[in-house]
Amino acid sequence: MAEDPRRRTPRTDAVLADPGVAEACRRLGRDRVxxxxxxxLESCRRGEVAPEDVVASVLALLPAAPGSLRPVINATxxxxxxxxxxxxxSEAAVEAVVRAAGPTDVELDLDSGRRGRRGTATMAALAALVPDAGDVHVVNNGAAALGLAALALAQGRRIVIARGELVEIGDGFRIPELLESVGVELREVGTTNRVRLADYEAAVDESVAFLLKVHPSNFRVEGFTSSVSVEELAGLGRRTGLPVVVDIGSGLLAPHPRLPEEPDATTVLRAGASLVTASGDKLLGGPQAGLLMGExxxxxxxxxxxxxxALRVDKLTLAALEATLSGPATPVAEALAARPEELMARARALALAIGPGLxxxxxxxxxxGGGGGPGVPLPSAAVALPxxxxxxxxxxxxxxxxxVHDGRLLLDLLTVPAALDDTVADAVRRVAPADAREA
Structure with a gap:
């Protein structure tokens, strides 16, 4: 009578000793492996996996890398x-994060051996790009920057804001709820589409802590509209002794020729804003962070x-932000500067590599995207597929x-680095029928 192959099920320690499995333990952790x-091994005992295939099955089930997040090619x-x-x-920011992953001098002055100020180089890099700011600070995201301003300057008091600027910033989070959660009361002025300086003036009394202007970054209001400029609010602030806080949202530090309507920190500060809040992971092109710049x-x-x-950023964020501010152009900056004719040349070459029949x-x-430049088209080129x-x-x-647009899948090259064109072509060839590529 033939031996039951399940009796040859290997021992756990024997499988763990396999060189490939041992390497997986080093990368992923012994307990997980x-x-x-x-x-x-349970599947092997049930006869579902052959004993000689156990190691291969283990390696096939294990992830290629620790963590559940997967790198994605953004062709949207x-x-x-x-x-x-x-x-x-940017590559510089990624390198900076890797270098900062181990022990660093994030709060140590190596010259004196004493505790140093956290993030000094990062703050200096931000200040250098926004010289109109008297000082700068960084917290862990844009909402935290605005929330901290409200908490520190207006808790138990009121903030005056235009009704049309009570925006929702994504995933159901709303500016008024954020501000009210830190113990301030909002005094809304104007209507959804129109607000005048007189509306702000009428709302100012001893209970008001500051005037707030929020850029409605993820939508546009057109038609019968009016708003109050930062310059006008700053004038009212000087007359009443109230700070003017402006949330520009997207993190643009200086004017950009392709985004003429997008507010930037330099222009807003020069217009008289007392404090500007912004995000670091949008048009600035860096890690998630909240920027505070002003008096x-x-x-x-x-x-x-x-x-x-509670809102302090860690050393990895500081490292990535410093490299973003002082290093080479970011992928976001490169995408905004991309020339449509060059993108079209890449698209034609990529379509040819995939197969003209497909x-x-x-x-x-x-x-x-990300609440920046709403309604502003960026001319580009794409590869159209079924x-x-x-x-x-x-x-x-x-x-x-x-x-998917008009029944076709578009792989837009504006957001695909040129170095990944061959990778995209290989990915399409793997999933597309051969006869379709050759048709």
Missing amino acids: KATVSTV GVVVHTNLGRAPL AELVHRLRRHPFAR ATAVASEGRV HELAAPLRLGEPPVVGH
């Missing part, structure tokens, strides 16, 4: 895509507020995420 080994044409992690970091006395009050500790180069329009390939490409390795 051992749990997978146990699962496969949305430069700052919130669902894909907003701004992709030195106000920034100092925010930095020394007890709750500022792919076509077409003109397209990208978007800034829409049925959207899911297979999204589920492939690496995942390629495009967008």
Whole structure:
């Protein structure tokens, strides 16, 4: 009688000793790998996996890297895509994060051996790009920057804000709820589409702590509208002794020729704003962070507020932000500067590499995304494919995420680095039928 092959099921320690499995333990952790080994051995005992295939089955079930986040190729044409992690970091920022992953001098003065100020170089890099700010500070995101300003300057008091600027900033989070959560009361002025300086003037009394202007970054109001400029609010602030806080949202530090209507920190400060808040992971092109720039006395009050500790950024964010501010152009900046004719040349070459029977180069329009430049088209080029390939490409390795438009899947090259064109072509060839490519 033949021996039951299940009796040859290997021992757990024998599987763990396999060189490939041992390497996986080093990368992923022994406990995680051992749990997978146990699962496969149970399948082996049930006759579902051959004994000689146990090691291969274990390695097939283990992830290629620790963590559940997977790198994705963004072919949507949305430069700052919130669902894909907003701004992709520059190579310099990535290198800075890796260097900062171990022990660093983040709060140590190596010359004296004593404790040093946290993030000194990062703050200096930000201040250098916004010289109109008396001082700067960084917290962990844009909402935290505005929330800290409200908490430190207006808790128990009122903030005057135009009714049309009570915006929702994504995923159901709303500016008024954020501000009210830190113990301030909002005094709304004007209507949804029109507000005048007289509306602000009528709302000012001893209960008001500051005047707030919020850029409605993810929508546009057109038609019968009016708003009050930063200059006008600053004039009212000087007359009443009230600070003017401006949330520009997207993190643009200086004017950009392709985004003439997008507010930037330099222009807003020169217009008289007392304090500017912004995000670091949008048009700035850096890591998630909240930027505070403005009058030195106000920034100092925010930095020394007890709750500022809860919003402190870690060394990895400081490292990435410093490299973003002082290093080479970011992927976001490169996308905004991309020339449509160069993108079209890439699209034609990529379509040819995929197969003219399947792919076509077409003109397209990208978007800034992330609440920046609402309604502003970015001329681009894309590779058009059958829409049925959207899911297979999204589920492939690496995942390629495009967008379906007019019944076609478009892979927009505005957001795809040129170095990844061959990778995209290979990904499409893997999921597309050979006869379709050759048709």
